[in-house]
Amino acid sequence: MRKANPELQQQRRQQILDGAERCFRAKGFHQASMQDIAREAGVSMGLLYRYFENKEAIVASFATTDSAGVIALIDELAASQRPVEFIPGMIRRLARESADPDTMRLYTEVFAESLRNPRLFTALSESEDGVRQAMISAIKSQQAAGRLAQLDAGALADLLFGLVDGISLRATLVRQFKPAVAERLIGTMLASLLKP
Amino acid sequence: MRKANPELQQQRRQQILDGAERCFRAKGFHQASMQDIAREAGVSMGLLYRYFENKEAIVASFATTDSAGVIALIDELAASQRPVEFIPGMIRRLARESADPDTMRLYTEVFAESLRNPRLFTALSESEDGVRQAMISAIKSQQAAGRLAQLDAGALADLLFGLVDGISLRATLVRQFKPAVAERLIGTMLASLLKP
Amino acid sequence: MRKANPELQQQRRQQILDGAERCFRAKGFHQASMQDIAREAGVSMGLLYRYFENKEAIVASFATTDSAGVIALIDELAASQRPVEFIPGMIRRLARESADPDTMRLYTEVFAESLRNPRLFTALSESEDGVRQAMISAIKSQQAAGRLAQLDAGALADLLFGLVDGISLRATLVRQFKPAVAERLIGTMLASLLKP
Amino acid sequence: MRKANPELQQQRRQQILDGAERCFRAKGFHQASMQDIAREAGVSMGLLYRYFENKEAIVASFATTDSAGVIALIDELAASQRPVEFIPGMIRRLARESADPDTMRLYTEVFAESLRNPRLFTALSESEDGVRQAMISAIKSQQAAGRLAQLDAGALADLLFGLVDGISLRATLVRQFKPAVAERLIGTMLASLLKP
DNA sequence: GATGAATGAGCATTCATTCAT
DNA sequence: TATGAATGAATGCTCATTCAT
Numbered sequence: 001m002r003k004a005n006p007e008l009q010q011q012r013r014q015q016i017l018d019g020a021e022r023c024f025r026a027k028g029f030h031q032a033s034m035q036d037i038a039r040e041a042g043v044s045m046g047l048l049y050r051y052f053e054n055k056e057a058i059v060a061s062f063a064t065t066d067s068a069g070v071i072a073l074i075d076e077l078a079a080s081q082r083p084v085e086f087i088p089g090m091i092r093r094l095a096r097e098s099a100d101p102d103t104m105r106l107y108t109e110v111f112a113e114s115l116r117n118p119r120l121f122t123a124l125s126e127s128e129d130g131v132r133q134a135m136i137s138a139i140k141s142q143q144a145a146g147r148l149a150q151l152d153a154g155a156l157a158d159l160l161f162g163l164v165d166g167i168s169l170r171a172t173l174v175r176q177f178k179p180a181v182a183e184r185l186i187g188t189m190l191a192s193l194l195k196p
Numbered sequence: 197m198r199k200a201n202p203e204l205q206q207q208r209r210q211q212i213l214d215g216a217e218r219c220f221r222a223k224g225f226h227q228a229s230m231q232d233i234a235r236e237a238g239v240s241m242g243l244l245y246r247y248f249e250n251k252e253a254i255v256a257s258f259a260t261t262d263s264a265g266v267i268a269l270i271d272e273l274a275a276s277q278r279p280v281e282f283i284p285g286m287i288r289r290l291a292r293e294s295a296d297p298d299t300m301r302l303y304t305e306v307f308a309e310s311l312r313n314p315r316l317f318t319a320l321s322e323s324e325d326g327v328r329q330a331m332i333s334a335i336k337s338q339q340a341a342g343r344l345a346q347l348d349a350g351a352l353a354d355l356l357f358g359l360v361d362g363i364s365l366r367a368t369l370v371r372q373f374k375p376a377v378a379e380r381l382i383g384t385m386l387a388s389l390l391k392p
Numbered sequence: 393m394r395k396a397n398p399e400l401q402q403q404r405r406q407q408i409l410d411g412a413e414r415c416f417r418a419k420g421f422h423q424a425s426m427q428d429i430a431r432e433a434g435v436s437m438g439l440l441y442r443y444f445e446n447k448e449a450i451v452a453s454f455a456t457t458d459s460a461g462v463i464a465l466i467d468e469l470a471a472s473q474r475p476v477e478f479i480p481g482m483i484r485r486l487a488r489e490s491a492d493p494d495t496m497r498l499y500t501e502v503f504a505e506s507l508r509n510p511r512l513f514t515a516l517s518e519s520e521d522g523v524r525q526a527m528i529s530a531i532k533s534q535q536a537a538g539r540l541a542q543l544d545a546g547a548l549a550d551l552l553f554g555l556v557d558g559i560s561l562r563a564t565l566v567r568q569f570k571p572a573v574a575e576r577l578i579g580t581m582l583a584s585l586l587k588p
Numbered sequence: 589m590r591k592a593n594p595e596l597q598q599q600r601r602q603q604i605l606d607g608a609e610r611c612f613r614a615k616g617f618h619q620a621s622m623q624d625i626a627r628e629a630g631v632s633m634g635l636l637y638r639y640f641e642n643k644e645a646i647v648a649s650f651a652t653t654d655s656a657g658v659i660a661l662i663d664e665l666a667a668s669q670r671p672v673e674f675i676p677g678m679i680r681r682l683a684r685e686s687a688d689p690d691t692m693r694l695y696t697e698v699f700a701e702s703l704r705n706p707r708l709f710t711a712l713s714e715s716e717d718g719v720r721q722a723m724i725s726a727i728k729s730q731q732a733a734g735r736l737a738q739l740d741a742g743a744l745a746d747l748l749f750g751l752v753d754g755i756s757l758r759a760t761l762v763r764q765f766k767p768a769v770a771e772r773l774i775g776t777m778l779a780s781l782l783k784p
Numbered sequence: 785g786a787t788g789a790a791t792g793a794g795c796a797t798t799c800a801t802t803c804a805t
Numbered sequence: 806t807a808t809g810a811a812t813g814a815a816t817g818c819t820c821a822t823t824c825a826t
Binding site for chain 2: 022027028030031056101104105108109111112115118124125128129132135143151152155158159161162163164165166167170172173174175176177178181182184186187188189193
């Protein structure tokens with residue numbers, strides 16, 4: 001008798017999610033059909049439904065993104081000797097990454113979907129919470145070391161992430177947006193705000 | 197002989213757009229069917245298509261939002277005696293308005309759609325441009341009056357609007373977000389950035 | 393009080409039929425919509441239905457073609473001194489006319505429709521009958537004058553018209569069809585058949 | 589693991605085409621809806637579209653008729669010892685077959701459609717070409733054997749097929765058409781034309 | 785574990801037709 | 806006489822999902 005093979009199962013799940021991502025990037029959640037996804041992932045319709053209960057499950061699984069990258073970056077911040085200089089650079093980097101139209105499209109799609117789907121919203125919200133907590137810890141540890149101004153850590157975290165999101169959005173939507181100029185301005189602003 | 201009645205036409209168009217808005221709010225663009233819209237607007241399918249060539253036309257007409265409100269607010273800024281205090285208040289107000297989940301949902305939907313539909317993107321982009329230009333003018337006139345720091349006006353406009361968008365988004369997504377605290381922080385930050 | 397104006401009515405009818413013909417040529421009966429016809433004819437939907445009970449009535453009125461042209465040609469045959477030469481020329485001319493793809497398309501459309509619509513079939517059939525009777529008379533008078541072989545007049549008429557139709561069809565469908573060669577062959581064939 | 593079953597697929601395709609034929613016979617191409625076809629074929633809408641990309645594909649597949657029967661008949665001609673007698677009989681048989689109103693209706697429908705649909709026209713034209721070439725070969729071999737007059741083979745083929753089509757059409761359209769009389773006349777005519 | 789076959793409700797859109805003015 | 810406004814059933818087609826093998 002054949003035994004369940006968890007590795008294979010994990011691989012299949014990933015294979016499907018990869019196919020789904022390509023479809024979602026190309027068409028969006030609601031425009032990508034399950035047939036599209038199956039074709040792109042190279043599996044049959046039946047298998048799709050063996051690994052995911054329905055389309056929503058794929059979307060949810062897909063949308064619950066990996067925040068490991070951002071958290072790693074925040075950990076660098078926590079360890080940085082000069083957070084006042086580090087933070088603007090971090091913002092710049094995050095904003096640039098997510099201002100890539102393709103990424104922006106996907107992110108917006110996920111966010112839009114989460115505003116209709118409570119389960120997804122919760123998942124996204126919790127993931128975001130994790131990142132926020134990491135940021136708060138980093139801020140607090142830097143404040144304890146006297147390297148950062150004594151501002152409300154939660155509000156500061158929200159401000160910093162808000163800046164990332166807002167700047168990414170502007171970079172996408174505004175033709176005349178000049179990243180370098182904007183980033184210098186933000187650098188100046190944050191330097192004066194953050195210095196202890 | 198019966199004559200065409202532009203008033204009636206205008207009213208019907210609005211009636212359809214109103215119905216469409218209710219559907220879009222409730223379900224999103226792609227989940228709202230033309231039948232839904234017709235039913236909600238209280239017209240027949242045939243009439244729907246007499247007034248709008250296709251679904252995309254309804255979405256486009258709907259998405260090309262009126263920026264008159266924001267521009268009016270910016271005009272107040274241009275006339276303000278104390279822009280350094282006015283700006284944070286303006287940001288606060290705009291952010292609160294758009295942080296209403298229902299509004300946020302719709303705005304996100306429009307933005308997401310615009311990232312797939314070039315025509316819509318252009319329309320949105322141009323509308324945003326108008327607002328941005330108004331802001332740039334306001335900033336420059338305040339700078340000329342010596343009431344605002346000599347920063348790059350375009351970058352400053354982008355920063356301010358980016359803050360609005362970013363803060364609205366955080367307010368929606370982050371449970372522990374405390375509007376009052378965040379707004380105070382932003383106020384402090386901008387005060388020091390903007391004072392001449 | 394306004395009085396009915398038969399001339400105007402006749403003109404309107406013709407105007408609609410002309411518009412309909414353009415539509416039918418361009419799209420075919422079933423692909424042309426009443427809206428198309430109204431637009432092309434430059435009248436409103438309401439007027440269309442005032443002059444024709446429904447779409448079928450337009451098609452019927454349109455399809456009941458004028459056979460006056462063919463009958464006139466046949467009358468020339470009746471008067472001809474050399475029918476044995478006249479007939480092949482007549483066939484050639486008729487076949488060429490109806491081999492024009494546009495005309496062929498319309499004729500085929502009408503015929504196809506008549507095979508589904510008994511009323512139309514009757515009308516078409518009767519019109520065809522008139523032409524056939526004219527041809528039979530012409531043949532008989534020429535036979536009486538000893539200028540044509542003593543063949544069954546009805547069968548001969550059917551053969552001649554059948555040749556016209558068949559040759560037109562071949563001219564349309566067969567790429568390598570050579571009208572001149574075919575017509576010469578038919579000429580030879582008929583000459584030997586018809587000579588008294 | 590279940591394997592694709594080409595036999596089943598072939599059977600399903602045929603089942604659909606059979607249903608489609610019944611619908612096309614009853615209503616015509618444009619009057620038969622896909623729902624009609626699905627119902628008549630006893631399959632679901634989804635399956636219909638699994639086997640045929642769209643309606644046009646069904647029509648095309650249906651219209652690209654099998655010319656094997658006619659070609660077989662022509663091969664008999666090629667082998668015949670007395671082509672001058674064989675040909676009129678062949679024409680008679682073909683004309684009778686296609687003069688059946690039901691068959692005529694379908695044939696006319698296909699032809700009409702081909703005049704609007706270039707792809708279909710090409711298919712039909714090529715099929716017709718095949719038949720024509722077979723006829724030309726048959727004629728030439730009989731001519732080489734001295735059993736047929738030395739006429740242009742292409743023109744003769746076109747004439748013969750034109751006669752079939754034209755006579756079939758007359759048989760359908762003309763109430764007083766007398767097949768037996770007409771066929772005798774044609775027999776006489778061809779006998780004198782074809783004898784070497 | 786995996787596949788291909790099948791479903792039928794639902795979608796955007798069109799159409800012949802009617803009605804109020 | 807003529808128009809513009811309105812209808813709603815129907816159409817070609819798609820889709821998430823289920824099932825037998």
